[in-house]
Amino acid sequence: MKKALFTIFLSLGMMISYAQKAPEYVGSVEGIKEYKLDNGLKILLIQDPSQSNVVVNITYHVGSRHEGYGEKGMAHLLEHMLFKSTKNLGDIKKMLSDKGGRANGTTWYDRTNYYEIFPSSDENLKWSIEMEADRMINATILQEDLDKEFSVVRNEFEIGENNPDGVLMERVLSSAYLWHNYGNSTIGSKEDIERVKADRLRLFYEKYYQPDNATLIIGGKFDEKKALEYISTYFGSIPRPTRKLDKTYTVEPAQDGERFVELRRAGDVQILAAAYHTAAFADKDFAAIDALNEILTADPSGTLYKALVDGGKATSVYGWNPNLRDPGFLFLSVTVPKDKNLEEARSIFISELNKIPSLKFTQQDLDRAKTKIIKNFENLKNNTLGLSINLTEIIGAGDYRLLFLYRDAVENLTLDDIKRVATKYFLPSNRTVGTFIPEKEAVRVKPTEISDEKIVELTQNYKGKAEEEEIAEFETSISNIKKNLYTKNLPFGMKLGVLNKPVKGKKVIANFRFPAGNLESLQGKNEISTVLSQLLLAGTASKSKEQIKDQLDQLRASVSMYTSGQFLVVSVNTYENTFEATMQLVNELLTQSTFPEAEFKKAVQEIKTGIEASRNDPQSIAMGQIGRYTNKYPKGHPFYTSTPDEQIEALNKVTLAQVKELFKIWGSNYGFGSVVSAIPADKVEAIVNKTFGKWTTNVKYSKIYPEYFPTKAKVQEVITPDKENGVLVGQLNYQMDRKSSEYPAFVMADAMLGSGGFMGDRISQRLREKEGISYGAGSFNSVPYDHKVASWGSYAFFNPKFKDKVIAALTEEITKAQSSGFTQEELDANKTSWLSARKTNLGQDGYLSSTLINNLLYLGIPLEDYDELEGKVKALTLDEVNAVAKKYFSMDKLVFLIAGDFNKKD
Template identity: 55%
Template sequence: MRNLLLGTAVLFFVGATNPVFAQNTEAPKFVGNTEGIKEYTLTNGMKVLLLPDPSQSNMVVNIVYNVGSKDEGYGEKGMAHLLEHMLFKSTKNLGDIKKQLSDKGGQANGTTWYDRTNYYEIFPSNEENLKWSLQMEADRMINATILQTDLDKEFSVVRNEFEIGENNPTRVMMQNVFSNGYVWHNYGNSTIGSKEDIERVKAPTLRKFYEKYYQPDNATLIVAGKFDEKNALKYISDYFSVIKKPSRELGGTYTVEPAQNGEKYFEIKRNNDQQIIAAGYHTSAYADKDYAALSALYEILTSDPSGYLYKSLVETQKVSGIWTFSPVLRDPGMVYFNFDVPKDKNLDETTKLVRTELDKISSIQFTQDDLKRAKAKLIKDIENQKNNTINFAINLTEIIGAGNYKLNFLYRDNVENLKLEDISKVAQKYFKNNNRTMGVFRPSPNEERVFPTEFRDNQIADLVKDYKGKALEKEPAPFEASIANVKKNLTEGKLSNGMKYGLINKELKGDKIQGNFRFRIGNEKDLQGKEAIGNITASLLSSGTKTRTKEQIKDELDQMKSSVYAYVYEQNLIIGVNTYKQYYPKVMAIVQDMLTNATFPENELAKTITEVNTQLEGQLKDPQAIAGNELQRLASSYPKTSIFYVSSLQEQIDENKKVTRAQVVDFYQNIIGASNGVGTLIGNIDPKLASSELEKTFGKFTAKSKFVEVKPTFFETKKQDKNIITPDKENAVALGTSSFKMSQDHPDYPALVMANEILGSGGFLSARLPMRLREKEGISYGVGSYLDVPVSNDVASWNYYAFLNPTKRNAVEAAIKEEVNKALASGFTQEELDSNKKSYANERKTSLGSDGTLVNLVNTQLLFGVSLDKFDEQNTKIQNLKLSEVNAALKKYLSENNIISVFAGDFNKK
C-alpha cells in the first residue's frame, strides 16, 4: 500500500555533487551489537547493519536512503517515487538491472514513502548472489544512467499507477484526509505525486535530485539472512568504501506543522457506490514515547470484538467495518480512521454518530483488561516480525526512515512498559475535536468534476504576441514635489458658512480627483457620552437617503468608479472622496444627499452595530488590541463623562448595543456640520466648478451645536510594567508610552524628532531599536518608536512597540530598556546624527510625492494656520541641529521612570 498512499516535504537544492571514487578501500568500522544487529560505519558516512541468521536459506540486501516525498519541492511532487522506478533501468557499469534481476530469479522491489526510499533483493544464499547484489547497489548509488528515453517510457507507467489509485475510494479518502489535515508539512502530499509533475519532469532535474540524496552519507545498507559475514564486509569495503563522501550538506527539512485551529470537514463526490467516513488526528512521531501508547489505544478502540468503537458502531451495524492506520514517521504524524458505511445507511446521520463516538474517546475509562489485551497483541506482532529475519530486515526500512533502527527496540520497550495512565493521557491529549479532520466519500453517479484550464508558457506567448491594447491615455503633466510648487498651484477659498477649502491643481492619472474634508464639531457638553453614537452615525450616512436607497448609492458610486467614506473621532467628522473629473459634480451631489437627507433605517442600524461589535469581539483576546487599549487607559485618567475617556473593548461593545435610531438622528440633525471645517481637493479641476460644487454640497451644511474646542488634559506617566496573559496566542506584543508637554512649534521639537529617528524610527531598520532587536538578535519582527506631538495643544508622548514570540518577552523588555538607557546615558554619535539627517531629508522629499501628504498639509494650514513653509523650515532646523542639542532633548523629555509598558501574549508558553 505504501506507494499508493501519501507523503511530501520541501526540497532545498544545492549544487549537484558528482561522486568520485576514493583511492583506497577501507574496512567497515564496528560500532556495536544491538540484539543481534551488528552495526558498522564507513568514513564516507554510510551505515551498515548485518543480521546473520544461519537458519535461513535465503539472504536479503536492503539499502535505505533517507529521502522520500517529504523532500520534494515545488513542481517536483512524485520525483522520489519516479526516481525509484528509474533506478531499475540501467547503470553505467552493469547495464540493464531488470534483466539481470530476472536472470538470477530472485525477488526484488523498491518502495518510496514520506521519509525514505529503499531497494532490496532476496536471493538464495551463495557468494555470487551476495557479491552481485552489493556490487549492483553500489553501482546504482552513483552510476544510474537516468536517460530521457527511459524516462519518456517510465512516466506513463507511474502515471498509470497514479490512476489506479485514483479509482480506489479508500486510497482517495486517505489521501484527502492527510492533505486537508496538513497545512504546511509535506506529509499532506501524496508520495506517488502529482500526475502533472510526473509527466513533465525532465531527466536533468531528476539527476540533480539523485546526485543530492543517493549518496553514502544518506544511506543505510542492510544484509540479513544466511551469508558469510567476513565476505560481506569485504564486498562492502570493495564496492562502497571507495565512494567518496560528498562535500554538500543535506541539512534536513525544517517544517513543523502548527496546531490545528478547529475541526476540518470535507466531502468527496465521485461516481462510485462505496460510502466512507474517515477521520484523522494529528499525533506523534515514531520516536515519541506516545507512539506506543497510541498504538495500544488504536487496538483498544477498534479490535474485533472488544474495541469500544467496534462495539458501538460495527456490532450495532451502524457501519460495516472499521480500521486504523498510523504510519511510522520521522516527524509528528497522523492516525487515520476508516469507517465503511453500507449503501442502505444515511451517510449524514451516520457521520453524526461517528463524530459522537469519536468525541467520547478522551473520556473513556479504560480498564486493565483493555491494556492487557492491547499489549499482548502488539508484543505478539513485534516478536513475530523480529523472528522472521528477511521480513524484519525489510521492515527496518520504516524505522530507519523515522530516524534510527534502534527506535524499533525503544518502541518495543515502551509497549512492554505501558501503564493504564499512558493510554488515558494520549486519549485526552490527541483526541480533541479541534485536532480532527473528517471527510466523507459520497457516491454521486452523475458527478461532473471541474478541471481547471492550464496555460503553458508557449500558449501565453501566443495569446499576447499580437495584442496592442487600448489607445494610450493622456499622461499627466509633471508636478515638482516641493512646497514652492504646491503653493504655486494652490487656490484657497471660503464657503458662505465659513468653511475653508483648498484646491491643489495637480494632474492625476486618469483625471482622478481626491478630496478630504475635516469638520470640527460639538462641544464638551453636547458630545458627552456620545462616542459610540457618533461613530455609528458616520457609518450609516451611506445606508440610504430620502432619494436613494443604500443599494442605489453603492451602484451609482461603483458605476462612476468612485467612493465616499466617513467617520467620527473626538471632535472631528472626516469625509473622504475619490472620484474622476467627469464624475465630480455627480459624486458631490451624492455626498450632499447623504449629509442632508439620510434616513438611517432601523435594519441598517442593527446590522451596523452587529458588524462593529463582531469586529470588537474579535479583538477581546487579541494581544495587540488588548495592549493598545490598556496602554491608553493606563496613560490617562479621564472621567467617563470626558470625550477623551478611553473605553475598554467590552465597554465599547456595551455602548454600541445601547445606540438607538433616535440618538443617531439627533446626532445627525444637531451635532454635525461644516461651519468649522476645512477641505482640500487635489486634481486637475476648474477652480470655479470645484468651488461651486463645494458650495452646493457644504454651504448650507451647518450644525445647531456650537463648536467649542475641548483641549486634552496632560497626565504625567509614571513607570509601570503590566503583563496581560492571552492564552493560545502565537504572537505577543510590547507597547510603551511616556508623556510630556510639547507642541510642534516648540523650539525643542526638531531636536526631539531627530533623537527619536536615531533611537527607533529613522532609516530602513537602521535605528537603534530595530537594529538591536530585529537585525542583531532576531527577537522581534517589528520594533520601533514614534512621537505623538500635536499642532494645537501640548499633550505629547513618546511611544514604542515590538512584536515578539511570547517566549522572548523578557529578552525584548531587557533589550528595549538597555537601548533607551544607553541612549540616555551616553547619547548618540555624530555619525548617527549625520546619517539620520540625510535619511530624514530624503523621507520628507519622498513624502511630498504622496497626494495624501499634500492634502493633509493644506488642511493643516487651513485649520490651524500652520504655513506650508513650516514643512521646509522643519527640515532646515533639523539639518542645522548639533549633536549636543539632540542628546539634550532626549534626556529632557524621556526618562525610564516615566515609561508605561504593557506586554500582552501567552507568556506561559515555554
C-alpha cells in the same frame, strides 16, 4: 559562487561589451513600454510626469510554488536575507535607511519582489538599479545573519498564528490541495525555516535569482534614456546563466468529493469557509469567476451577504479569487458572532452554495459586478506607483499583458459566461468545507492547465487600447505648491484649498473634515459615534445602500465617511468628469441619510463581533488599551479608553434615535477641505459650495483639548491564552508642541532611537537585526501643533518566551540613548534619511491633501513651516539632539503594556 565572482571580476572588455548593449525595445501596451536585455531580463517602464517619486520594482519568478522537499518557506526566508548585505555595496538595510523613502519585499505563491520608492532624481534611480543588480547575484547570505533572521521569520509566522481566520484558510487550502504547492502557506514550515542552512539557501538563490527569471519595473517620474543606460550598465553586465530552469509540472487532480476541516483553538468569533478549485489568471474563465464572486459576496447586494448578514446569522461575508499562474481557487469566508447558532449559519451557508449552479442571474447583477471591477482596474491603472508594484502579481501569473486581457474579458462578459462557470466549478464535489460524503458517479471538475506557450500565444500580439494623452509635469516643492494653491473662506464658514495639479487618469482627490460639538455634547457618546460611522452610507430618502454603492461604481468613485472624535471626515476619490456627480451624491448622503433600522442592527452586531474577535488578540490589547494606563480621563469623556466589556455594554444601550440625534451636531460651518486635481479652482469652488453650502448646524463648535497626565514607570501584563505571539507597547507623556525650540531635535532623537528609516534605528537594529527576537520593533511620537500634550512610545512583536529579553533590550537601548546619547554618524545618516522620506511623502497626492487640511486650513500653519522645519533639522548639532534625548527618554516615566501567553510552555 563562480557566477558571483565572475560578475565582480568581469574583464573590462566584457564589461564594456555588455554595458554598451542597449536594451532592445519590444513594444508598448497602454503606456507600459517593454524592453529586454540579451541576458533575458525583461524591463517595463511606466512614465508618469505628474509624479514626483520613482519606484523601482524587481519581480522574480520564484515563490512557494517552486519549493521542494525540505524547502517550505525558503523563498520567503530568502526574501528576508536579501535585505542583509551584498559583496559590492555592503549593508542593504542601512543604505535603504540612510536614503529614506519606502522599501519592502514580498513573497507569494508564484513570485518574489523587491521595491523602493524615492523622490525622483537621477541619483536615486541609479542607486536603486545598481543595488537591485548587485543583490541579484552578489548577496552574501551569511550563516550568522541567517541564525538571527530565522527567528524573525518565525515571529512573523507566530503573528499569523494569532489570526483564526488566516489559520482556517491555511487548513482549508491544505486540504483542498493534495499535491500542488498552493496548498502550502507561503511563509512556510516553521521546522524547515529553523533547520535550513545558508549553503542550501544559496543554492536556491543562485538557481532563481538570475536575469532570465526576472522582470524589472520602473514607474513614476524618471528620464527614460538614463534609466535604460543605468539598466544597461548594471544589469547588462550580468551574463545569462547557463543553467536551465525546469518548469513546475505538478497538476492538482480533480477533487473526488467534498472535504471538511475543523479547526479548534483560542478565538472569540466563529468562522465558516469554503474553497472551490477554479481557474488560472490566464484562463478565459477567470474574469467570469471574479464577477460571480462579486455577485455572491458584495455588500449589500450579494446573494450570500443577503442570506447570512441581512438574515442576521453573520456579520460579514467575503470572497477572494487570487491571480495565480496555475489553476487557483475561490475562497469564501463568513464571520459568525459567538452568540449566533453556528450550525444554523452553516446550514444556510451550504444551502446557498448549493444554489449557485441554478441561480438565475440578472443583467443588473452582471452590470453591477463589471462596473465595480472596472472601477477598481482604472483606479489601479491611474495610480502609477501602485500599478508598478501590483504588476508583480500579474507577472507572477504569467505576463503583464494578462492584466489588460483580463480587463477586456470583464468588459465582454455575458450572463452565459457567469452561468457557465457557476455550473462548471461550483459543485459540492469541488469544494472543501464539510465532512466527507461518499457519492456514486460524482461529477468532477478538472480546471484547464495553461502552458507557457499558451500565455505567449495570448499575449505576444496584444496591443491594448489607445494610449492616454501625455501628463504635464508638476514640481512637488512647497514653493510650487503654494504657487498653484487657491484658498478661500466660503460664505457658509468652510475653508477650502484647491491645488491645481495634474493627476494621472484625470483623477480628483478630495478630503473634507468637519469639526463639531463640545465636551458636553459628546460626553458618553463614543459608541454612538462608532455606530454612526457605520451608517453614513447606509441609505438615503431615495437610495438604498445597494443603490448608493452601485452609483459610486458607475461613477468610478470612492467615498468614505466616518467620525473620529469631534470630526466627521469625508474622503472622495473620483475623476474630473464625474467629480460634480460624485459630490451631488455626497450632498445627498449628508442631507438625506435615513439610517435604516435594519442597517443599524447589523452595524451594532458587526461592531460587537469585531470587539469580541480582538478581545484576546495581543496586538489589539496592547495597542488599544495603553491609553487606560497613561491617560486618566473619567468614564464617558470622549478621550476615555473603554475596556471591551464597557464597549459592548454601551453598544447594547445605543438606540437609532441617539444616532440620528448625534448626527445633527455636524455641519459645514466650521469645516475645511482640499481638492487636488486639474479642474479650475472656480469650478471646484462652485461644486463645493453646492455640496456643503446648505448643510449647516446650530450647535456651536468648541475644541476639546487633551489633558496632560504625568506617567510613572510600570509594567502591566495581560495573559492571552494559546496565542503564539506577544506584543509590547510602551508610552510616556510629556509636554511639548511643534513650535517648541526642542521639537526638531526631538524628531531626530526619536528617529535614531526607533522611528528612523528602513530599520536603521537602534531599537530595530538591536531587537531584529542583532538578536532576532522581534519581527518588528520601533518607536513613535505624537507632538501637536496647538497644545502641549505630547507622548512618546515604543513597541515590539515577539515570541512570548522572549518577553524578558525584549523588555531588557528595549530598556537598555532607551537608557543608553538617554545617558550616552547618539553619534555624529547616526545624526548625519538620519538627517539624510528623514529629509528624503519627507520628500517622498510630499510627492504623494493623498499626503499633500491631508497635509493641506491639517496644517494650513485647520490650524493656520503656513506652508513655509514644512521647509522651515527641514532647515532647523539640517542645522541641528549633536549636542542639541543629545540634550533632548537626555531630557525626555526617561525610563522612570515609561509605562509598558505587554500581552501574550506568558504561561505557555514550549
